[in-house]
Amino acid sequence: MPTPVSVRVILAKQAERTRHSSKADIERFIEESEQKITSLKSQISTLWDCEHSGVDASQETASQIDTLVELRDRERACVASLRYIISPIRTLPVELLAEIFELAIENETHVEDIYRISQICSDWRVIAHATPRLWTRPIRVKLGTEQISGRNYADGLGAWWARSAPMPLSISLERIRGKMDPRILEHVLRVAPRFRSLHCPNYLPVCLINRLGECRLDSLEELAVGLPYGYPDTFVPPL
């Protein structure tokens, strides 16, 4: 099997190669690479036909095909990297891109939106992770073990809040079903000093109230108890 191509390594190499190149130069590099790809595809096709028509089904032919496929994939990664290097989106400064990310995130789907942004490429991921305000929209938190399937919920929530630091947070605790998950509780208590808005169900275990009472809630501007979920539309007078 061909060796997997490391796109990141190729991108770094092409960035280095084109550091002093003009856009026209890079377009020419793309053209050259595309010609190589066409040639490689033709060679692969010929060998593949030989192999499958029974003319030459040797191990050597299979190995040659693998080598050519690897070369073709490398060349394709080169083309993709070069196109990225001259893509207009790269003219935007990082701060502006972060601002556009913020505009692009919808309140209702903010978790999915920000995750989608952060899985586009490593550049976007770094920008998203370095922009705390993207991770501060209201989050509903499930504390009960029966409400979660256990797949990394506590770790995911912890990582989410870590990225939002040091910004204030708005959270809504859902009614607890089952036992409280101690790991999730610890994450909640850890970020309590950053609560700007806290919505709670009309019943919370005394131990949780006591633990919250021990926290410094210096940033808290809004506390709502027993309101049906639906904020921020629900009007709650500030403290």
Next chain:
Amino acid sequence: MVLLVTSDNEQFQTEKDIVERSVLIKNMLEDVGESDQPIPLPNVSSSVLKKVTQPSTGPTEIDVRGRYLSTASTTVESPSRPPILEQSQDETRKRTTDISEWDQKFITVDQEMLFEIILAANYLDIKSLLCRRWLQDGSQHDQGARPPEEIRKLFNIVNDFTPEEEAQIKKENEWAEDR
């Protein structure tokens, strides 16, 4: 009317209520008061200013949003040969939809102007021109979400994550399914 001078030294007589969509120009006008002096815009070319100062319901919004929402997709025929012989590794790993060559060319050409407009909008402080819809697609996906692969194709972005990193990212995001 307000007289604006672009980076390529073109002069534009523009209605005050239009130019005041720019917070930068609005503040300048407030600082200067009533004056016939031209306002220099050294970071904005005439071609971009024409787009930016078009009437409010205007083509800029269509340029920024509509064209990106209208990217047609073409179905790629299944290859008769093993996929690895026909597709790049990245394509093999994650193929969702394809943007037609024509649209791709159109977008590539148009993107230069789009990003110049965005840069100018940032300089002039016109928030409404910053594109909100990059992550959404009104034509192909009823759910409104533009898949990552399509965002990459749209902007020629290379997916430089290793398969291991992609698996890790997926794992990191799993908690969101429990929300």
